[in-house]
Amino acid sequence: MIAIWLFLTVCTLLMLGYPVAFTLAGTALAFAAVGILMGGFDPSYLTALPGRLFGTVSNATLIAVPLFILMGVILEKSKVAEELLINMARVFGGLRGGLGISVILVGMLLAASTGIVGATVVTMGLLSLPAMLRSGYHPAVATGTITATGTLGQIIPPSIALVLLGDILSSAYQRAQLSMNIFNPKTVSVGDLFVGALIPGLVLVALYVFYILALAVVRPHWVPASRAEPVNTASLLKGLLPPLALISVVLGSILGGAATPTEAAAVGAVGALVLAFGKREMDWQRLQEVVLSTLRTTCMVFMILIGASVFSLVFRGFGGEELIHAFFADMPGGVMGATLVVMAVIFLLGFILDFIEITFVVVPIVAPILLAMGLDPIWLGIMIAINLQTSFLTPPFGFALFYLRGVAPASVPTAAIYRGVIPFIIIQLLVLVALWIWPSLATWLPETLSQ
Template identity: 65%
Template structure:
């Protein structure tokens, strides 16, 4: 039966490459294989009786309620022109430095990542706002597009990231499953708050690396980043008006989670309400805006939950064919032990990131490999942060990186795609360095959660 599990995984990748809807491809392929397996007597169809309880578990999952709330928060901030005001203020602050506009874009991108948690929204917003200004100022197109795409993907790792919310829920289930498989009955689990805390230091290090790169470009390649002839004077009140509201919202949301005052779902509710207040204060909240925000939230949330239901059906059939035991046996017998298994998983996730979105990888691949890695002794929080940064890197990697497609959609035809590819390469190298650093010093991801929750 095991070879049918492998064949099913290969078929689903091919079906997704053909462009069919992800949720229905996952569920449909799994049910077809289950039917064929039942006919030939190699699949126990009674396993499908667990589907209703699985779907009910998804619907009643309190952690996943954070998804629509964080999406609402991010879209509302996007519509309320927070990024536009921030970029204008940051340009005034850093405009006199070498590559000042690039530094401003990096800081605003990081703040937007911490405010929205949605990669596509951040990349598109920054591309529409910053790229025309950078072109007008004479910035090198490859550098401009590279810094915009890279800072846009920070939404994968900087909390409150939707990717970390979904990863936290999946890793928690996988951790409990690995504990039960070893005969350990413990209430200990992995929370979204653990991943948020674990992602803060690596996320800030990545932002620091991006800033140092921009500064180095400004110093050693000044022709790539010409200074503006007439820098506007800095208006302190305008700076505070644009900077304080999103920063206050970030502190409220993350602070309430990290201090244990609120669960991620409750904090997401605070964020959604706070984003509405900011939009109202900026006089951007009206009937049309609210309708657009709610429509976008409904669309993204429906997509996430339909994919989750499809992935649940897929994983159930995959396990019915003995796929889980096959993966476990493969990893245990792999040379290099836990390090060899981890490297293989990271390579597979990186390659799958070219063709699958992070949601599909989180719901399909992670539940299969994570329990085995946990049984090998790998720290769950460290694994979650490694996966998040890995997916962030695959988002940027040519030719199939999703962030590149988002940016290409808002980039003028005068900038060739080759320039975008060239621009993201230094940032890909930085993210790979970050992964290596995390492998050498896992404490960068695990120390803060232990400090906060000990």
């Protein structure tokens, strides 16, 4: 019961707006101190804390996080997205729905570049929303397209969410196998999750494009053609090829086994810096801004990771993991029933917590139990990523909606933003159902490449 009170206390404090990292660690340590005084908590759990924290911050896989963040911030500051959008709009703008398709494709590339939902939504909102409204797009369609496209950073590799999920799921998978007396456990890598996310991510993008094309037929006045502009092939290639080449090198080196995600992230960061200097969009002042922005985001991620490590250790010390295991074991529907409950809880938590907190707090608690019940770790990781992506879109609390509301003009009502995301939420739910019915959508490519 103390473990349950610990979890409920943390959720309450987070909803009241207290800092996530310090709430997790502080609340856990306070409960542990009271438990030690009352004789209900084994102090030996806390003696393992220094080694655990050192192992966390020195994890070679997690070095990819600041490097991917650096890569994304550099590409954002160097106006790569702006050039991509201008050139794509020239190619597709003369078609009904062409500007919307351009936004989806550029957003997909930007998601693959930055991997950060907030950065993608804000950037696309500032760049494309005014152009879409000027072209006569229905406000709901324009805002829904931008918001949904921005959340692709959750699933399109190289996604920071997948990096963090891959590290957590790898540890959970090993613990699950040890609990089943498998003493030579298999591992799941971040690269496996990247490969597994490719097909679901591309299916999502294809369905987004199909929705815009369907609107062009059913509601042509909602997605009118913009004024056609001459396409300069040299300018188009100059704006399109460098970021495409960079993303291809980063992903290709991971998928081909030539580099680990950390090594590929380093190549991506250096490549982005070379592109920025080559475009003459990087000077000393802007480089300082890039480094400080990367530092702030990285510190936030690792402080939450440290706080979550303390929380999960104390939660386990109070018997919380055994309690959840017993709860899942007695649940009707077996492993699928337990998975459905976990997905529902994660979806609801996505209204109040960012993906980082959910990945570090919830996943380490539930993943070992679900994996021990026979789930595939890659399938589970992709399901969680798309589930959170859907949660971040869902009114009235979706994070992506707030990001866009912050940069959208006052003439665009909040109700239009809410209405605009509904079709995209339905699309994402359909993809989740398809993954549930056909898990091979996520597992086939990793299994094929590993042979």
